[in-house]
Amino acid sequence: MIRFEHVSKRYADGTTAVDDLSFEVNEGELVTLVGPSGCGKTTTMKMVNRLIEPTEGRIFLDGDDISAIDPVQLRRRIGYVIQQVGLFPHKTVLDNTATVPHLLGVKRAKARERAAELLDLVGLDPGTFGDRYPDQLSGGQRQRVGVARALAADPPVLLMDEPFGAVDPVVRDHLQTEFLRLQQTLGKTVLFVTHDIEEAVRLGDRIAVYGQGSIEQFDTPSAVLGAPATPYVADFVGADRGLKRLSVTPIEEGDLEQPPVVHLDDPLPTDLDARWAVVLDHDNNLHGWISAEHTRAAAAEGGAKGDTVRDHARRMEAWLPVGASLKQAFATMLQHDAGWIAVIDARSEGRFLGVLTPARLHEALRRSTAADARAIPRAEVELETVTPLRK
Numbered sequence: 001m002i003r004f005e006h007v008s009k010r011y012a013d014g015t016t017a018v019d020d021l022s023f024e025v026n027e028g029e030l031v032t033l034v035g036p037s038g039c040g041k042t043t044t045m046k047m048v049n050r051l052i053e054p055t056e057g058r059i060f061l062d063g064d065d066i067s068a069i070d071p072v073q074l075r076r077r078i079g080y081v082i083q084q085v086g087l088f089p090h091k092t093v094l095d096n097t098a099t100v101p102h103l104l105g106v107k108r109a110k111a112r113e114r115a116a117e118l119l120d121l122v123g124l125d126p127g128t129f130g131d132r133y134p135d136q137l138s139g140g141q142r143q144r145v146g147v148a149r150a151l152a153a154d155p156p157v158l159l160m161d162e163p164f165g166a167v168d169p170v171v172r173d174h175l176q177t178e179f180l181r182l183q184q185t186l187g188k189t190v191l192f193v194t195h196d197i198e199e200a201v202r203l204g205d206r207i208a209v210y211g212q213g214s215i216e217q218f219d220t221p222s223a224v225l226g227a228p229a230t231p232y233v234a235d236f237v238g239a240d241r242g243l244k245r246l247s248v249t250p251i252e253e254g255d256l257e258q259p260p261v262v263h264l265d266d267p268l269p270t271d272l273d274a275r276w277a278v279v280l281d282h283d284n285n286l287h288g289w290i291s292a293e294h295t296r297a298a299a300a301e302g303g304a305k306g307d308t309v310r311d312h313a314r315r316m317e318a319w320l321p322v323g324a325s326l327k328q329a330f331a332t333m334l335q336h337d338a339g340w341i342a343v344i345d346a347r348s349e350g351r352f353l354g355v356l357t358p359a360r361l362h363e364a365l366r367r368s369t370a371a372d373a374r375a376i377p378r379a380e381v382e383l384e385t386v387t388p389l390r391k
């Protein structure tokens, strides 16, 4: 969708901002450009919508050489979101969002209708915020309007230059989550500039790690974290990359343990030979759990005669769908002070798949690191267990 072929940019004072860059962003892909200040990320991005012209090389958009496309026509195909959102201060939020479609000839009423839909899409109630002016919004709300406005003409491509850079970490986290959700439905082709490796890892399908004016590594987040291509990349992603990997490594079915299972309408077991069992309904969907201690105590008091599992099952708080990240799993364990979490198949109304224990979580993380380091599928990695030496 966006292809750079041997692109260089040298400024008049002799600065080489971008040096012989070649890479491709596929349709519907979100690529983050990450690197330290001054490494050429913004220059790269601005060459795509011809705010900056390359000194050498060619850039293609959907197969067309952009140097042959009129810049105004070109920018209609490309949404642009920047850190200092650049909203018109004298226009309302709704009119700011409707500006581009209106300029493109969409009737004012229709453009405003579409703008209201977009505000809703980015999490701003048009009834509450539509008539406000930009200075009556928080930083995070202004960024949302920026995103809505960039989407207004429904461009297939979005360029985003540190769009969430100017807001505090909590708001930033929200904006990232919402943007990911939005991108899942919109499937735009996105180039996203950031200097924050956490943001790059969280949002990117692939990451381009910049050195000085060129890309040091262009790969998936888990590969960049698991197998940095150069010492520079290893240094940039940081010594805590094992922790960062938690957020990009999904829970897979093979990571799960199969605990004892009982069904809702079973008679209450008094002889569970484990400390607890998972309770399922008749469709094998997750219902809750029971503890052996509790069932034994109930039986000892003699009050459990004729009882079924249903009468004693407890709600399951700690569960996640398969595919959720190991970081979410870890956070869920901590939040519920749970020694394990149940994992379900969210696509089939919650069918129970197994449980993830801390030991299995650790194993999954090691396996994913080992796989990326050797570029082989995770499922095929065998881990050797090292037995500690005894005295």
Ligand SMILES: Nc1ncnc2c1ncn2[C@@H]1O[C@H](COP(=O)(O)OP(=O)(O)OP(=O)(O)O)[C@@H](O)[C@H]1O
Pocket (backbone or CB within 6 Å): 011, 012, 013, 015, 016, 017, 035, 036, 037, 038, 039, 040, 041, 042, 043, 044, 195
């Ligand atoms: N108009 C210009 N004239 C001369 N040098 C420039 C010009 N614009 C940018 N540069 C230089 O080109 C290099 C790359 O700049 P660019 O803005 O692309 O970096 P960046 O990676 O986006 O940095 P930041 O994260 O700080 O925005 C820098 O050394 C910068 O000083």
